[in-house]
Amino acid sequence: MTKPSPISRSAFKARAVLVGERIDLRGWASTDSLGTNPLTVEVAGGGVATLHRYGVIVFFNVAPIEEVTLLSRLRPQVGNPIRRRKRRKWRSALEPAIARG
Numbered sequence: 001m002t003k004p005s006p007i008s009r010s011a012f013k014a015r016a017v018l019v020g021e022r023i024d025l026r027g028w029a030s031t032d033s034l035g036t037n038p039l040t041v042e043v044a045g046g047g048v049a050t051l052h053r054y055g056v057i058v059f060f061n062v063a064p065i066e067e068v069t070l071l072s073r074l075r076p077q078v079g080n081p082i083r084r085r086k087r088r089k090w091r092s093a094l095e096p097a098i099a100r101g
Helices: 064-077
Strands: 011-023 033-036 039-042 048-052 056-060 078-093
Touching: 011 064, 056 064, 064 078
Parallel strands: none
Antiparallel strands: 011 056, 011 078, 033 039, 039 048, 048 056
16 A cells, blocks of 8 residues: 655755765665655655665755754664765755646
């Protein structure tokens, strides 16, 4: 059964963070995830994060304090962590598909 999306708005903030060379994702239970490739998890307080094994986490509509909480939780699974994390942020908007005939 598919869970409903925790992001209910059509426009939201997104932010990507390079945390290290790798993230060991084997410890994440599939029941805690919204998707598996990439591993997608709901974040406390609303929003979603995608966890990529090559060391990137992308946050969608996540408050900064919740980002810090998730990053702290993941710290033991990060291989060769980057001291000064590289971050990119942007705004996203979803538009309904237009039927073509």
